[in-house]
Amino acid sequence: xxxxxxxxxxxxxxxxxxxxxxxxxxxxxxxxxxxxxxxxxxxxxxxxxxxxxxxxxxxxxxxxxxxxxxxxxxxxxxxxxxxxxxxxxxxxxxxxxxxxxxxxxxxxxxxxxxxxxxxxxxxxxxxxxxxxxxxxxxxxxxxxxxxxxxxxxxxxxxxxxxxxxxxxxxxxxxxxxxxxxxxxxxxxxxxxxxxxxxxxxxxxxxxxxxxxxxxxxxxxxxxxxxxxxxxxxxxxxxxxxxxxxxxxxxxxxxxxxxxxxxxxxxxxxxxxxxxxxxxxxxxxxxxxxxxxxxxxxxxxxxxxxxxxxxxxxxxxxxxxxxxxxxxxxxxxxxxxxxxxxxxxxxxxxxxxxxxxxxxxxxxxxxxxxxxxxxxxxxxxxxxxxxxxxxxxxxxxxx
Numbered sequence: 001x002x003x004x005x006x007x008x009x010x011x012x013x014x015x016x017x018x019x020x021x022x023x024x025x026x027x028x029x030x031x032x033x034x035x036x037x038x039x040x041x042x043x044x045x046x047x048x049x050x051x052x053x054x055x056x057x058x059x060x061x062x063x064x065x066x067x068x069x070x071x072x073x074x075x076x077x078x079x080x081x082x083x084x085x086x087x088x089x090x091x092x093x094x095x096x097x098x099x100x101x102x103x104x105x106x107x108x109x110x111x112x113x114x115x116x117x118x119x120x121x122x123x124x125x126x127x128x129x130x131x132x133x134x135x136x137x138x139x140x141x142x143x144x145x146x147x148x149x150x151x152x153x154x155x156x157x158x159x160x161x162x163x164x165x166x167x168x169x170x171x172x173x174x175x176x177x178x179x180x181x182x183x184x185x186x187x188x189x190x191x192x193x194x195x196x197x198x199x200x201x202x203x204x205x206x207x208x209x210x211x212x213x214x215x216x217x218x219x220x221x222x223x224x225x226x227x228x229x230x231x232x233x234x235x236x237x238x239x240x241x242x243x244x245x246x247x248x249x250x251x252x253x254x255x256x257x258x259x260x261x262x263x264x265x266x267x268x269x270x271x272x273x274x275x276x277x278x279x280x281x282x283x284x285x286x287x288x289x290x291x292x293x294x295x296x297x298x299x300x301x302x303x304x305x306x307x308x309x310x311x312x313x314x315x316x317x318x319x320x321x322x323x324x325x326x327x328x329x330x331x332x333x334x335x336x337x338x339x340x341x342x343x344x345x346x347x348x349x350x351x352x353x354x355x356x357x358x359x360x361x362x363x364x365x366x367x368x369x370x371x372x373x374x375x376x377x378x379x380x381x382x383x384x385x386x387x388x389x390x391x392x393x394x395x396x397x398x
Contacts, residue, residue: 120279
């Protein structure tokens with residue numbers, strides 16, 4: 001294929017807003033209920049040393065995201081089509097893994113949205129889940145659903161940043177110690193690092209922004225600088241939210257207070273800012289969960305759209321059905337712990353498989369033409385593959 005797109009001199013409308021929206025779609029897809037709990041629990045275990053784990057995970061996240069977003073842009077194809085072009089059938093396997101993982105985790109995301117509304121208002125969790133699902137479905141039924149999704153992710157992402165910043169201020173953490181141990185840790189936990197990488201760019205999350213940019217016609221070699229910035233922005237937004245939550249938790253723990261085992265992140269907010277903090281946690285949990293519901297549904301369905309014209313024509317209704325099914329399963333069986341554990345194992349394999357496919361595609365001239373993928377990005381990508389494969393193998397053995 002040619003190095004540049006045919007219409008390389010024009011920009012799609014609202015390109016800047018879409019680039020920012022794609023970054024926040026990826027970031028808010030990563031910041032779900034599991035993200036909040038992981039960050040709080042690991043901070044409690046590693047204290048200020050967890051800052052170094054966050055720093056290292058940022059570098060690994062960038063290695064994965066920059067590779068995948070660039071290759072999607074340069075080939076002008078979705079990940080499943082790239083995989084099928086390399087080896088027929090591989091795209092169907094990748095899609096099955098993504099959709100299975102996205103559906104199961106969306107059940108947890110819907111549950112998290114219900115828990116957020118319960119913390120905010122006292123409404124029953126299942127009622128909160130139904131209300132949240134209704135909001136997600138309404139968004140995808142709007143005439144300009146893509147633009148609405150961009151804005152929704154962007155504004156709720158900013159809201160999450162402000163809420164956590166307030167709790168950081170209330171918790172008064174030892175910032176100097178945190179910064180020092182971020183650079184020079186006294187303790188290191190590789191499992192925590194691997195878990196953070198998997199939670200930030202694992203499963204469907206890796207492709208959320210890249211597929212969104214492709215749908216908005218932001219593709220081709222001339223857009224690579226903007227794609228780089230969008231991918232980097234997404235990782236940085238996620239990382240700032242995680243670091244703020246780390247600081248808030250560190251402040252609470254440094255005061256000698258004990259976090260609740262049942263809901264560690266909620267107790268951070270409550271211990272730092274009282275009952276007001278607990279209500280704010282409800283807003284944060286709902287924002288994190290509803291944006292993850294939207295990101296999971298959008299990205300999972302994007303892995304089906306190219307397989308048949310009818311799927312492309314009806315993708316919005318399939319997305320609505322995806323959210324509705326997730327919600328009905330949650331209402332019927334409650335917290336799907338066994339499903340989430342099983343899909344957690346499956347998701348351990350998704351990133352190394354998907355990233356390997358992309359890295360091989362980056363060297364296939366039939367797909368990328370004369371484009372040369374930077375060597376440092378290839379090396380960084382294969383490093384992430386090795387690390388995540390190790391985690392998947394360890395999980396399988398256990």
